Amino acid sequence: MQLKNSETQFGVVAIFFHWLMAVLLIAMLALGLYMVRLPVSIEKLKLYGWHKEYGMVVLVLAVLRSIWRVSNLVPELALPWWEVIAARAVHYAFYGFMFALPITGWLITSASGLPVSFFGLFVVPDIISSHPDLIHLFKKIHKWLGYGLIAAIVLHVGAALKHHFIDKDDILRRMFADGSKKFW
Template sequence: MPAKNTASRYGWVSLSLHWLMALAVIGMFALGIWMRQLSYYDPWYRDGPSIHKGIGILLFILLLARIGWRSINIRPSDDPALKAWERITAHLTHYALYALMLALMVAGYLISTADGRPIDVFGLFNVPATLHGLPDQEDIAGEIHEILAWVLILLAGVHALAALKHHFINRDSTLIKMLGRDANNPKP
């Protein structure tokens, strides 16, 4: 499989970024829900958020890499059977997913740095607190972060259901390409 995309398939870089980020977003959502159940005396009360922050920063770096890769790489052609509204909806959904992830990560950054301390990323490096001390920064950013997380996970679910619909009902090449196969030759 080529590293770069072709007109009929995604390359391994795009596929790796897509599926790694999909798993990370689902995992981060589950971790975020779980963290809200922790009490102050729970041993994971401090470790859970630390892991969440570190993965969040790494996910931000992956998002920037994904956007950069997408900007210098061709995108496989849409399946010819797609209707115009399906094409437009699919493209708008992708842009919305990117925008939601970016906004969610910025809100997470604002929560994590509200007290002026940098974010430690697993002892590898620190991300400085460049904007902090705003009135109610942690609370407001926290509410925005939670709302965006729910919207992102719901939109990602719709995205996944649409891919399954195209595969099992329409029987087109939409999902085939995201599984690393060539749309012109979908057999493994």
């Protein structure tokens, strides 16, 4: 199994980034939706802290993943043109969400004057100065980006399952370490 992508197969690094980001993004969505509905408590504050820290991890990984993607081949999608356009549009949307969600989250905490402590190691500098009148706007944008990400995940997972179970092709299989083997 190779590290880099080929014209037909994803390499180990791209596969690792894909599944790590999938787990982190879904966990961040679930945590975000859960924590905002809790009554004010120590528990809520603790979960906000985790959400902010892991959200910054997503941002760092998004940068590394983007560098890896532009310095690599992207395996071809042997599909009708409209499916290629739809799939690529959703893939680019994911890259947008991977940056826009953490950055709008970072804007909320900066505008609120509540900076992010990165796992107790250091305090992440604010990107704007404290702006109480902008907090509501950034929260709204962050929330709607979260809903947009859920819609993109539903489309993406739905398409992957359709290819696997209805079209019976290798599109989903190649996102696993040895996509050539028909192990399932």
